[in-house]
Amino acid sequence: MRNRSFEKHYYLMLLPGLIWLVLINIVPMSGIVMAFQDFNPGAGIWKSEWIGLENFEYMFVLSDSKTVLFNTIYIAVLKIIGNLIVPLVFALMLNELRMQIVKRWVQTIVYLPHFLSWVILSGILLDVFAFKGPVNSLLGAFGIEPVLFFARADLFPYIIVGSDVWKEFGFNTIIYLAALTSINPALYEAAAIDGATRMKRLWHVTLPGITTTIVLLAVLSLGNVLNAGFDQIFNLYNPLVYSTGDIIDTWVYRSGLLNLQFSLATAMGLLKSVVSFVLIVVSYLLASKFANYRIF
Amino acid sequence: MVKEQSYVSKLFDIALLVVLIVIALVCVMPIWYTLAVSLSDKAAAAAGSVRLWPVGFNWNSYQTIMTDSKFFNSFGISLQRVVLGSVINFAVTVLLAYPLSKSVRDFRLRNVFMWLLVFCMLFNGGLIPWYMVMKNYGLMDTIWALVLAGGVQVFHVILVVNFFRNLPKELEEAALVDGAGPWYMLVRLFVPLAVPVLATITLFSIVYHWNEFFHGLVLMSSAEKYPLQTYIQQLVVVIDTTSMTEDEYKKLSELSNQTLNAAKIFIAMIPVLVIYPFLQRFFIHGITLGSVKE
Numbered sequence: 001m002r003n004r005s006f007e008k009h010y011y012l013m014l015l016p017g018l019i020w021l022v023l024i025n026i027v028p029m030s031g032i033v034m035a036f037q038d039f040n041p042g043a044g045i046w047k048s049e050w051i052g053l054e055n056f057e058y059m060f061v062l063s064d065s066k067t068v069l070f071n072t073i074y075i076a077v078l079k080i081i082g083n084l085i086v087p088l089v090f091a092l093m094l095n096e097l098r099m100q101i102v103k104r105w106v107q108t109i110v111y112l113p114h115f116l117s118w119v120i121l122s123g124i125l126l127d128v129f130a131f132k133g134p135v136n137s138l139l140g141a142f143g144i145e146p147v148l149f150f151a152r153a154d155l156f157p158y159i160i161v162g163s164d165v166w167k168e169f170g171f172n173t174i175i176y177l178a179a180l181t182s183i184n185p186a187l188y189e190a191a192a193i194d195g196a197t198r199m200k201r202l203w204h205v206t207l208p209g210i211t212t213t214i215v216l217l218a219v220l221s222l223g224n225v226l227n228a229g230f231d232q233i234f235n236l237y238n239p240l241v242y243s244t245g246d247i248i249d250t251w252v253y254r255s256g257l258l259n260l261q262f263s264l265a266t267a268m269g270l271l272k273s274v275v276s277f278v279l280i281v282v283s284y285l286l287a288s289k290f291a292n293y294r295i296f
Numbered sequence: 297m298v299k300e301q302s303y304v305s306k307l308f309d310i311a312l313l314v315v316l317i318v319i320a321l322v323c324v325m326p327i328w329y330t331l332a333v334s335l336s337d338k339a340a341a342a343a344g345s346v347r348l349w350p351v352g353f354n355w356n357s358y359q360t361i362m363t364d365s366k367f368f369n370s371f372g373i374s375l376q377r378v379v380l381g382s383v384i385n386f387a388v389t390v391l392l393a394y395p396l397s398k399s400v401r402d403f404r405l406r407n408v409f410m411w412l413l414v415f416c417m418l419f420n421g422g423l424i425p426w427y428m429v430m431k432n433y434g435l436m437d438t439i440w441a442l443v444l445a446g447g448v449q450v451f452h453v454i455l456v457v458n459f460f461r462n463l464p465k466e467l468e469e470a471a472l473v474d475g476a477g478p479w480y481m482l483v484r485l486f487v488p489l490a491v492p493v494l495a496t497i498t499l500f501s502i503v504y505h506w507n508e509f510f511h512g513l514v515l516m517s518s519a520e521k522y523p524l525q526t527y528i529q530q531l532v533v534v535i536d537t538t539s540m541t542e543d544e545y546k547k548l549s550e551l552s553n554q555t556l557n558a559a560k561i562f563i564a565m566i567p568v569l570v571i572y573p574f575l576q577r578f579f580i581h582g583i584t585l586g587s588v589k590e
Contacts, residue, residue, distance in 0.1 A: 006402065006403075006477075006478045007402075007403060007404070009477070009478040009479065010394075010395035010398065010403050010478065011395075013391040013392070013394055013395050013478075013482075014391070014392060014395055014396075014409060016387070016388050016391060017388045017389075017391060017392035017448055017453075018392075018409075020388060020444065020447065020448050021412075021413070021416055021447065021448045023429075023433070024426075024429075024444060024445065024446075024447035024448070025416040025420065025447045025448065026416065027429050028420070028421040028422075028425040028426040028428075028429045029419070029420070029421040029425070030421070030425070031421050031422075031424065031425020031426070031428055031429060032421050032422070032425060034424065034425060034428075090319070093312055093315065093316060094316065096308075096312055097309075097312055097313065097316060098309060099313065102313065102316070102317070105320070106316050106317070106319070106320045108576060109320040109323050109324055110319065110320060110323050111576065112323065112324070112327075112572065113323055115503050115507075115568050115572065115575065116327075116507070116565060116568060117506075117507035117508075117509065117525055119507075119509045119525045119526075119528050119529045119532070119533075119564075120507075120525075120528065120561055120564055120565055121326075122529075122532060122533065123330075123528060123531075123532035123557060123558075123561045124326045124327065124329070124330050124561065125326065126532060126549065127329070127330065127333065127554065127558065128326050128329060130344070130549065131344075131546060131549075131550075132342075132343065132344025133344060134329060134346075134347060136344075137344065137347070148542060148545070148546055150545075150549075151542045151545045151546070166322070166323070170323065174579075198305060198308065230510075231509075231510070234510075235529060235532075235533050238540060238545060239540045240540055240541075240542060240545055249423070252422065252423050252424065253423060256423060256424040256427075257423070257424070257427065257514060262424055262428075265422075265423070265424045266422060266424040266425060269421075269422025269423055269424060269425075270421075270422055272422070273419060273420055273421070273422055276418075277418055277419045280418050281418070295414070295454055
């Protein structure tokens with residue numbers, strides 16, 4: 001009824017963002033056709049030969065891609081579990097702390113690593129875990145021989161998961177803390193009057209109060225099953241740990257941009273995009289059905 | 297809250313305090329260690345004798361950096377990128393968010409555009425097609441590649457849309473009665489009211505543009521066009537070769553100039569450390585916006 005004349009201004013407002021979106025986000029989607037071609041940069045997208053699903057068939061016989069797929073899921077799932085549980089435990093501990101000043105200081109400090117890039121943190125971690133670094137000298141105090149950490153394929157996935165949890169747990173705590181403040185204080189008082197100890201209050205009041213949040217975060221993290229963290233692994237890995245540390249994204253980078261196998265790399269990237277997309281949509285549907293979660 | 301003064305409870309409190317302080321220390325220790333190395337004697341750092349305090353305190357690394365034109369060149373590129381990137385992100389995000397915060401009654405195609413944005417957030421063509429397209433646009437080796445290559449930050453748009461929608465409807469109706477048009481309404485009414493969320497997304501995009509290294513690596517063909525993070529990445533990351541033995545890896549990692557690299561890493565952290573207090577004021581608010589709606 002009222003301001004139909006406003007609509008043309010709305011289109012005008014959307015214009016710059018839409019142009020940007022089309023050029024950077026949408027146009028590259030057309031490049032997906034390379035996954036079904038034997039792409040030749042000289043011939044371009046229009047003249048390269050169509051080979052159907054051959055790239056995908058080849059991908060599944062390559063032993064490389066099985067390793068890469070396994071590593072991706074293994075590291076990503078461990079990260080999901082770590083990033084759900086560690087922040088939860090930490091938030092519960094902070095919640096029990098009665099000294100407000102210490103609480104605020106601890107919070108301020110643990111959020112910090114989230115805002116530093118993996119380039120910076122890799123530089124720091126490579127130093128801290130170096131052969132003659134502080135971690136090895138600490139281990140030396142317990143009589144353990146120095147370890148060349150980043151050359152050990154057997155340790156690499158756990159260093160990756162551990163350092164990711166270290167970087168993100170503080171930030172991930174925020175959402176739990178927000179949920180904790182929404183628990184009605186009267187419940188704690190009632191429980192205390194009934195003679196519940198602190199552990200019992202934690203178990204019977206606090207945890208049930210944030211179960212929805214925990215389940216919601218668990219469901220939403222489903223979309224990350226193929227997301228093992230490119231920036232982190234790219235900056236920390238080396239050929240010695242490819243067997244356990246090479247993931248889809250790093251493999252796509254090397255085979256596509258360094259070895260110029262464009263079609264194969266596009267096919268692998270497409271597989272990841274499609275599976276992730278399906279997982280995210282499923283997780284959103286579940287979250288909206290069971291927890292009334294809406295992104296907008 | 298009910299106070300409990302039992303012996304066990306007191307002991308529990310003290311243990312909790314100690315554990316939390318240890319965890320906080322584990323978070324800052326690596327950063328502190330980097331600062332200590334950067335201020336240490338080169339030989340002492342190479343021998344691995346630096347622990348918590350600088351050994352053989354000196355400013356040599358920082359003095360060397362002061363004369364390093366490559367470092368400052370990259371620093372400048374990063375600053376330029378941060379300024380251009382955040383301004384463009386701010387403008388585009390606000391302009392997208394305002395129409396999308398309207399109801400379907402006021403803006404008939406609202407949902408179509410909204411779902412288009414969400415689709416672009418959740419799906420992408422992958423690295424290789426993106427790279428090919430960026431190459432075709434002729435953006436390689438320009439500052440615009442660094443500013444634009446990330447695309448629209450859809451998540452920021454959603455945060456602002458949600459904020460706009462939660463503002464009281466009466467304000468807008470009053471402005472309408474007074475004859476305000478959409479542009480006036482956006483600039484004079486909505487933007488001033490949305491300062492908390494706009495500050496959040498601006499700080500997020502400053503951090504994003506400062507920290508991003510990959511676009512610099514693949515879209516810039518020569519080292520003098522690298523932003524700071526890419527420059528540092530080239531310094532600290534062991535060169536990617538197809539095969540390598542454990543000994544070679546060890547030698548390569550010991551070759552690097554530890555104190556100088558530590559100083560460069562520390563300087564690259566400073567901008568984030570400077571805006572961190574402001575960030576902290578806003579980001580908690582910003583994140584919890586996107587959660588469960590009643």
